[in-house]
Amino acid sequence: xxxxxxxxxxxxxxxxxxxxxxxxxxxxxxxxxxxxxxxxxxxxxxxxxxxxxxxxxxxxxxxxxxxxxxxxxxxxxxxxxxxxxxxxxxxxxxxxxxxxxxxxxxxxxxxxxxxxxxxxxxxxxxxxxxxxxxxxxxxxxxxxxxxxxxxxxxxxxxxxxxxxxxxxxxxxxxxxxxxxxxxxxxxxxxxxxxx
Amino acid sequence: xxxxxxxxxxxxxxxxxxxxxxxxxxxxxxxxxxxxxxxxxxxxxxxxxxxxxxxxxxxxxxxxxxxxxxxxxxxxxxxxxxxxxxxxxxxxxxxxxxxxxxxxxxxxxxxxxxxxxxxxxxxxxxxxxxxxxxxxxxxxxxxxxxxxxxxxxxxxxxxxxxxxxxxxxxxxxxxxxxxxxxxxxxxxxxxxxxxxxxxxxxxxxxxxxxxxxxxxxxxxxxxxxxxxxxxxxxxxxx
Numbered sequence: 001x002x003x004x005x006x007x008x009x010x011x012x013x014x015x016x017x018x019x020x021x022x023x024x025x026x027x028x029x030x031x032x033x034x035x036x037x038x039x040x041x042x043x044x045x046x047x048x049x050x051x052x053x054x055x056x057x058x059x060x061x062x063x064x065x066x067x068x069x070x071x072x073x074x075x076x077x078x079x080x081x082x083x084x085x086x087x088x089x090x091x092x093x094x095x096x097x098x099x100x101x102x103x104x105x106x107x108x109x110x111x112x113x114x115x116x117x118x119x120x121x122x123x124x125x126x127x128x129x130x131x132x133x134x135x136x137x138x139x140x141x142x143x144x145x146x147x148x149x150x151x152x153x154x155x156x157x158x159x160x161x162x163x164x165x166x167x168x169x170x171x172x173x174x175x176x177x178x179x180x181x182x183x184x185x186x187x188x189x190x191x192x193x194x195x
Numbered sequence: 196x197x198x199x200x201x202x203x204x205x206x207x208x209x210x211x212x213x214x215x216x217x218x219x220x221x222x223x224x225x226x227x228x229x230x231x232x233x234x235x236x237x238x239x240x241x242x243x244x245x246x247x248x249x250x251x252x253x254x255x256x257x258x259x260x261x262x263x264x265x266x267x268x269x270x271x272x273x274x275x276x277x278x279x280x281x282x283x284x285x286x287x288x289x290x291x292x293x294x295x296x297x298x299x300x301x302x303x304x305x306x307x308x309x310x311x312x313x314x315x316x317x318x319x320x321x322x323x324x325x326x327x328x329x330x331x332x333x334x335x336x337x338x339x340x341x342x343x344x345x346x347x348x349x350x351x352x353x354x355x356x357x358x359x360x361x362x363x364x365x366x367x368x369x370x371x372x373x374x375x376x377x378x379x380x381x382x383x384x385x386x387x388x389x390x391x392x393x394x395x396x397x398x399x400x401x402x403x404x405x406x407x408x409x410x411x412x413x414x415x416x417x418x419x420x421x422x423x424x425x426x427x428x429x430x431x432x433x
Contacts, residue, residue: 060207166215171208180204194385 026113037105037121038193044102047193049183050053056176063169085152085160104128232391240336255330256345257317259354262373263379265317266290274314278322278329290350290383292319297329301336309338316340353379 032054033039042048069075076101101107106114106125114122129137241249249255266289275292284294293306297320309316309404318333318341320324326343333341344351358376361369408425 037247060211064210064214065209068210071214071217076225166211166214166217169211170208173211177208 007175010055014020026116027107029110030117034110034177035117035119037110037114037146040107040110041102042193045193046190049187052183053180058177060169060173060176067166067169070105080142082154082156083154087152089147089150100128100132210337228362241337244333246334249334255341256323257342258345259351261281262289262317262344262374263355263376266300267379267382272313272315273317274308275317276308277319278326283321289319290353297325300329300332306336309341312339315342317342317344319344320347321349355383360383387413 002151029035032050032052034054037049040051043051064081065074066077067119070077103123104111104121106122108129111122111129115126136143152160156165158168210343220310262269262275269291277292277294277302278297280296281294284292284296287353288294293308295308299305304316318327318329320329323343323346326347330341330343346353355376358373358380361373
């Protein structure tokens with residue numbers, strides 16, 4: 001199972017564990033209400049910040065947990081794969097992804113959850129993803145130069161700025177709590193939307 | 196309800212502060228980060244473990260016969276680097292060798308010499324030790340295609356000045372090898388070992404041809420060069 005307890009679980013189990021984890025992830029998304037596109041886009045209009053809260057909580061829980069496991073030597077952080085940090089392509093991709101999110105009402109994972117409970121807009125969104133993937137693949141030779149520019153490699157924020165990951169984690173936790181508080185205040189002031 | 200939110204908000208902050216204040220993170224990514232910084236700050240060349248593997252491997256050594264083949268064939272893909280000081284280099288060297296004294300090996304212009312991919316660089320000194328040390332320095336600095344002349348110039352000249360004569364029962368290759376070494380010796384301006392090494396005794400033992408003798412006479416100028424060479428090889432620097 002990747003870097004975690006590698007001595008007990010052999011690599012052949014990886015795919016099976018991935019399926020179990022995937023189903024669990026989908027279940028959590030659905031039970032958090034993320035199969036509803038109206039709930040998801042609430043974060044853009046300010047009437048529902050569940051997306052921000054759920055994902056921010058997941059991020060800090062997972063990273064604090066990983067850092068503790070790393071401290072006790074239970075997990076080999078060096079074996080964890082990170083995607084290479086391609087600075088400008090990520091900014092452009094983020095804008096495109098955000099536009100797709102606010103107009104379509106899903107992100108790639110939640111649209112599959114929506115399909116799971118039989119929502120038609122989920123199917124449409126999924127078809128759009130497939131078309132987008134196809135177009136991007138066909139256009140890749142044109143974009144390749146830009147895609148590979150400003151590639152910093154597999155680097156994390158604390159690594160790049162050469163700071164302690166632990167104090168960085170403290171900062172992220174504080175930012176998360178502040179974000180939760182601010183979004184709570186915003187939500188109080190905005191007219192409640194029925195959905 | 197409000198209290199529960201505050202408690203939940205405090206949990207990640209407290210946990211991460213505990214994490215930051217925990218002692219001895221020698222096993223953690225922070226230690227790995229520092230190690231990585233050290234590594235990237237100081238070195239650009241081969242990693243220490245790889246260098247260690249290479250240093251116990253004999254692949255870097257070039258045997259004198261291989262070098263002789265290169266010299267005789269005037270193979271342009273080899274660049275001979277003479278690591279001795281300019282004085283010794285001035286006295287004699289191998290054909291085509293350039294002089295980079297070992298203490299100037301990492302100056303900017305000399306570094307540029309090693310940056311081409313077109314050459315295999317043969318490091319030459321009087322013995323093996325100095326050129327092996329320079330090999331280590333260059334390899335650590337990240338340069339590639341380096342060879343070390345095994346035995347150095349001393350063994351090289353020893354081999355071609357006085358090649359071990361094959362016995363009567365040796366295979367024909369040994370004789371071929373012997374002839375090749377004699378030819379290399381002649382090419383490098385060394386006297387014919389048959390005439391030179393045994394000295395008078397050979398002349399007495401084999402008075403077969405007078406032509407040989409006259410050759411020996413005409414070769415006297417080269418003979419005077421030889422002791423110089425032997426002397427040059429004699430003051431083994433390493």
